Amino acid sequence: MSALPSYEVYAVRYAHNANARRSGAFIGGDAHDGPMPLDYFVWAIKGEGRSFILDTGFDQAMGDKRGRQFLRSPAVGLKAVGVDPDAVEDVILSHMHYDHCGNYDLFPRARYHIQDKEMAYCTGRCMCHFGLRVPFEEDDVVAIVRKLFAGRVAFHDGAEEIAPGLSLHHVGGHSKGLQVVRVHTRRGWMVLAADASHFYANMEKGRAFPILHNHEDTLEGYATMRRLASAPDAIIPGHDPLVLARYPAAAPGLEGIAHRLDADPKGG
Numbered sequence: 001m002s003a004l005p006s007y008e009v010y011a012v013r014y015a016h017n018a019n020a021r022r023s024g025a026f027i028g029g030d031a032h033d034g035p036m037p038l039d040y041f042v043w044a045i046k047g048e049g050r051s052f053i054l055d056t057g058f059d060q061a062m063g064d065k066r067g068r069q070f071l072r073s074p075a076v077g078l079k080a081v082g083v084d085p086d087a088v089e090d091v092i093l094s095h096m097h098y099d100h101c102g103n104y105d106l107f108p109r110a111r112y113h114i115q116d117k118e119m120a121y122c123t124g125r126c127m128c129h130f131g132l133r134v135p136f137e138e139d140d141v142v143a144i145v146r147k148l149f150a151g152r153v154a155f156h157d158g159a160e161e162i163a164p165g166l167s168l169h170h171v172g173g174h175s176k177g178l179q180v181v182r183v184h185t186r187r188g189w190m191v192l193a194a195d196a197s198h199f200y201a202n203m204e205k206g207r208a209f210p211i212l213h214n215h216e217d218t219l220e221g222y223a224t225m226r227r228l229a230s231a232p233d234a235i236i237p238g239h240d241p242l243v244l245a246r247y248p249a250a251a252p253g254l255e256g257i258a259h260r261l262d263a264d265p266k267g268g
């Protein structure tokens with residue numbers, strides 16, 4: 001009998017990229033090229049009287065700038081699953097890439113949980129290099145520094161529990177300070193991978209997505225997540241449209257907007 005709380009977990013979709021190709025999803029490309037669209041999510045973790053948000057997405061202007069199809073503010077899906085952004089006290093940033101840390105004013109009361117290494121990475125010498133800098137946005141980095149000076153950033157180094165049944169784990173790889181979230185649910189331990197695995201196929205095939213700081217750490221991250229999760233299918237990739245196919249909408253009418261990840265997968 002576990003005394004741990006069981007959280008509800010939701011994937012909230014806010015943007016899409018219909019133009020992505022399979023050849024761009026794996027280092028070394030793929031012999032069978034074809035469309036491989038990406039979805040963009042934030043994730044809500046609801047406990048007893050307290051909600052945690054993983055990542056904050058981007059807005060319409062950033063979608064236009066980056067050529068992504070912005071669908072709706074992440075706030076729409078969050079409110080639909082009973083999360084009031086004004087009341088959220090804890091936001092976890094998996095990493096500082098533009099699609100994970102925008103919408104700076106959406107959570108006015110929240111403190112932001114980030115790994116030491118990610119803040120050092122996005123404000124340090126690696127940003128001298130265009131190839132490492134390209135997934136980051138100057139305004140995003142300035143915004144998190146402003147929150148730091150407002151006393152609204154909590155730093156983590158490695159693995160740390162931030163609430164009973166909810167912990168953060170540094171994996172690095174894709175970005176130097178990338179962290180994943182392990183959360184206890186009614187189905188056991190779930191891992192929200194964010195960009196530690198963009199698609200199910202990255203971790204299942206052991207083939208990294210081409211944007212990375214360190215290839216070795218990316219591949220080791222797959223093994224780390226398998227150790228943290230109760231089952232391989234309890235690892236939720238960060239950009240895979242299959243997530244919405246595998247898990248039911250949070251309520252009728254929320255198909256494609258908010259899906260419930262702690263529910264039993266469709267088809268058993």
Ligand SMILES: [Zn+2]
Nearest residue numbers: 097135174195
């Ligand atoms: Zn990323």
Ligand SMILES: [Zn+2]
Nearest residue numbers: 097099195238
């Ligand atoms: Zn991403």
